[in-house]
Amino acid sequence: MVRAPCCDKSNVKKGPWSPDEDNTLINYIHKHGTGGNWITLPRKAGLKRCGKSCRLRWLNYLRPDIKHGGFSEEEDNIICSLYSTLGSRWSIIAAQLPGRTDNDIKNHWNTKLKKKLLTAKIKGGNNEITTTMSAAPFCKAVGSNGSSSTTSSSYMTDLKTYQQKYYEYPALILDQTDQFPMPYLPFENNYGAAWCSNRVGNEGQGMMDHFVDFEVDPQNVLSGSSFQEENINGVGDDPWFGIVSATHYNIFD
């Protein structure tokens, strides 16, 4: 079955909006609202535009309280962190950033943040990789069911300290990582590695001595498998807590 077009394509204008068209749309919506029907709106407003085009123009550009450009470092951190858990759910990410549209965030990610993230380096550890940014201020603990963890364990505090000290970008701190599905990570051409750390010592031992960076099979990660012991190379202990950094590091070259 062929889907019916939403409007008469031969009779609608495409391309950039003129100031006159903007004013017409703004004035109409201020007077009448959207009426809950974008398809009929352009005809009623006297615009030779597709309803979807009007909706997009209004939501992404003309709507009041829209912020354009000038993303703050805090907003960048929030976007990076949410992307590491949600993937490209731009509308949900936008909902966490008042005044930002999904399109704006998507463009910002594709043009700036993705590159920034993909070239990020981990500092410290056994990998001799250095960082160029300050410690990430945005840090989130996640429970095995995906809800925020309420653990008061001192391990969590240690993990936060470790994350802020060694990871350039916001990292997720995972509680009970053996049960927790790996978050989506921004891989390039399906190659890359999630650099993780876990506690491999006995309780009571110094946490910082027992973090090990290791790689996770990208195929397993991409398929959303759990972060289980078999994914860990050379680490035999139960990964009760862990840090997953969205930092990209191509180990397959």
Place this chain on the structure above:
DNA sequence: AATCACGGCAACCGCGCGAGA
């Protein structure tokens, strides 16, 4: 000064979903 390459961003397209008939 002209041309080319690239990045940023606005806008379009197609699909999935949900509501309602």
Place this chain on the structure above:
DNA sequence: TTCTCGCGCGGTTGCCGTGAT
């Protein structure tokens, strides 16, 4: 229950400005 229609979302395209050559 099925079908239609509109909305919303994410991916993609293409234009435009700017810097490099």
